[in-house]
Amino acid sequence: MRTDQPAPPGGGLRPDVHTGKVALVTGGGTGIGRATALDLAAGGARVVICGRRPEPLAEVADQIEALGGSCVTVSADIREEGSVTTVVGHALEAFGPVDVLVNNAGGQFTAPAEEISPGGRRAVHRLAVDATWAMTREVARRAMIPQRSGAVFFIAFSPRRGIPGFAHAASARAAVENLAAGLSLEWSRYGIRTVCVAPGTIATGGLDDHYTAEDRERWERSVPLGRLGRPEDVSGLISFLASPRAPTSPAPPLWSTAERTPGVPGTPCPTSPRRNPTSPRRTRPPRTTHDPLRH
Ligand SMILES: CCC/C=C/C(=O)SCCNC(=O)CCNC(=O)[C@H](O)C(C)(C)COP(=O)([O-])OP(=O)([O-])OC[C@H]1O[C@@H](n2cnc3c(N)ncnc32)[C@H](O)[C@@H]1OP(=O)([O-])[O-]
Ligand SMILES: NC(=O)C1=CN([C@@H]2O[C@H](COP(=O)(O)OP(=O)(O)OC[C@H]3O[C@@H](n4cnc5c(N)ncnc54)[C@H](OP(=O)(O)O)[C@@H]3O)[C@@H](O)[C@H]2O)C=CC1
Numbered sequence: 001m002r003t004d005q006p007a008p009p010g011g012g013l014r015p016d017v018h019t020g021k022v023a024l025v026t027g028g029g030t031g032i033g034r035a036t037a038l039d040l041a042a043g044g045a046r047v048v049i050c051g052r053r054p055e056p057l058a059e060v061a062d063q064i065e066a067l068g069g070s071c072v073t074v075s076a077d078i079r080e081e082g083s084v085t086t087v088v089g090h091a092l093e094a095f096g097p098v099d100v101l102v103n104n105a106g107g108q109f110t111a112p113a114e115e116i117s118p119g120g121r122r123a124v125h126r127l128a129v130d131a132t133w134a135m136t137r138e139v140a141r142r143a144m145i146p147q148r149s150g151a152v153f154f155i156a157f158s159p160r161r162g163i164p165g166f167a168h169a170a171s172a173r174a175a176v177e178n179l180a181a182g183l184s185l186e187w188s189r190y191g192i193r194t195v196c197v198a199p200g201t202i203a204t205g206g207l208d209d210h211y212t213a214e215d216r217e218r219w220e221r222s223v224p225l226g227r228l229g230r231p232e233d234v235s236g237l238i239s240f241l242a243s244p245r246a247p248t249s250p251a252p253p254l255w256s257t258a259e260r261t262p263g264v265p266g267t268p269c270p271t272s273p274r275r276n277p278t279s280p281r282r283t284r285p286p287r288t289t290h291d292p293l294r295h
Contacts (some may be wrong), residue, residue, distance in 0.1 A: 010042030011239040018242065019044030022095040024087070026078060026135060027105030029056030032155070032203030035231035036102050039239040041069035048098070050074040051105065070095070078105055078131040088138045097143035100242045102153045103132040103176075107206065108169035110272040121168040128172035128222030133179065140192065151193040151242045153178045155234075158198040158256050165269030168205040173198075177254060198256045203228040215270035287292050 010017075023040040027033035027099060028049025034056070041047045041064040049071065051057050057073035064071040074093040076083040091098050108124045136152055144150030156173040157163060161171045182197035187194060201207070201219040207228075208216075220228055240246060 007230055007236060009039075011039045011232070013043050013239055013245075014175065015042065015044060017043040017244070018100075018122045018239070021045040021099040021242075022048070022091065022097060023100040023102065023242070024048045024050075024091050024098045024135075024139065025104055026087075026131075027051050027219075028102075028283035029053065029073075030058055032077030032199065032202060032231045032234045033104040034060050035235035036104060036238050037071065038064065039232070039235040040100065040242065041067065041071060043239055043243070044069075046070040046072075046095045048072045048074065048094060049137075050075050050076050050078065050087045053243070055278065064108040070227060078127045078135060079272070084134045084138050088142055092142060097147050098139050099144075099147075100151050100153075101136065101139045102146075103135055103157075104153075104155055104236060105131065107210070108166065108172075109210070110169075110270045112269055114166035116168050122233065124168045124197075125172045128169065129175050132176055136179075136183070136194075140187065140190075142186060144192050145190050149171075149189065150193070151246075152180075152183070152192060152194045153238050153241070154194070154196040156180075156196050156198040156254070158200050160198060165272075167249075180254070193241075193246075196254045197234060197237060197241075198254060199234045200229050200256070202231055202234060204231055210272055212271050220268075 008198045018040055021044070023037070023045040025033050025037045025040070025047060028037040028047070029051040033049065033051070037049050037060055047064060047069065049057055049060055050073070052075065054073065054075040057075060061071040061073050073088060074087045074090045076087050078084055078087065089100070106128045109120065111120070132154065139152070141149070144152070156177040157166070157170050157260045160174070160177070177198070179194045180194045183192070183194040200223060216228070220226065241255065
């Protein structure tokens with residue numbers, strides 16, 4: 001099978017596969033979230049996307065509408081108290097009950113574990129774990145539990161055993177993965193499926209902005225296919241799993257789009273330059289290039 005072909009639009013699914021559904025994608029303005037919003041819309045879903053910056057959201061909405069779909073954007077920082085309620089309120093008001101929630105918003109910096117401050121760890125967990133749970137609970141209570149159906153997606157990391165430089169972020173995703181597994185058992189009584197997708201390393205703007213070319217080359221070498229994944233690899237899987245074709249009975253709660261060679265002791269931390277080099281936080285001790293796992 002050729003693996004370098006462009007991904008088919010809509011993940012190759014029928015253009016009416018999601019007709020009548022409402023999907024909410026957090027972080028839907030860029031990368032994996034953008035591809036997911038486009039794929040779900042290509043299948044006929046009406047889509048709500050949120051993120052902090054309005055510009056990328058507007059671009060995605062324009063793209064969806066140009067293809068004949070419907071998209072509402074909500075600019076919000078979902079870590080802030082109240083913003084989750086606002087986002088869900090907008091979704092319900094615009095399109096009615098949400099059928100598909102994709103908890104995609106997330107991010108982190110990389111640093112040797114011992115240099116991650118409590119505030120840095122907290123910043124990452126507030127987004128990956130707390131905001132994700134707040135969004136899931138809000139959508140479940142206001143839409144999915146009352147209508148006794150729904151599909152909730154979570155994004156984890158692969159490899160799943162821990163990643164050097166990501167002690168805070170990988171542990172946050174482990175929490176999310178466990179949440180998906182627990183909810184899939186608990187909420188099956190409401191007809192709600194909860195699924196965790198663990199992408200490998202996916203070539204997105206987020207990856208380009210936050211990691212060096214050297215990190216990227218090393219990641220590419222670690223992928224058996226020899227190339228990074230595409231956002232459409234992940235969005236196509238999510239679109240399929242949100243469709244009626246997806247397995248419904250005790251669905252495996254974790255799906256992986258790619259597996260990388262697991263980090264072995266000695267794998268150096270990726271470097272993560274700050275986006276704004278004039279940031280006052282640059283005054284912290286320079287990040288070392290030492291290998292935290294090598295004695
Ligand atoms: C397989 C895995 C591959 C995954 C790839 C992807 O996910 S690609 C997707 C990639 N996309 C993304 O990753 C999305 C973009 N990422 C982000 O927006 C940020 O990384 C964020 C999620 C932490 C946002 O947090 P925010 O706006 O709240 O940040 P803030 O500036 O207010 O700082 C809060 C705390 O964090 C600390 N701190 C921050 N940076 C560093 C650093 N480099 N070093 C050390 N520490 C750092 C900072 O000092 C402070 O702690 P303190 O001083 O109070 O103790
Ligand atoms: N690319 C990869 O290799 C992998 C990515 N992932 C995860 O997949 C998800 C998407 O990543 P990717 O597309 O690569 O990266 P991006 O950085 O492009 O996507 C992150 C999205 O989340 C939004 N976001 C971030 N913080 C907040 C916030 N506080 N409130 C609302 N929205 C927010 C961002 O928009 P804005 O900045 O405007 O708020 C952005 O649209 C992330 O959770 C990432 O960690 C997981 C494994 C691998």
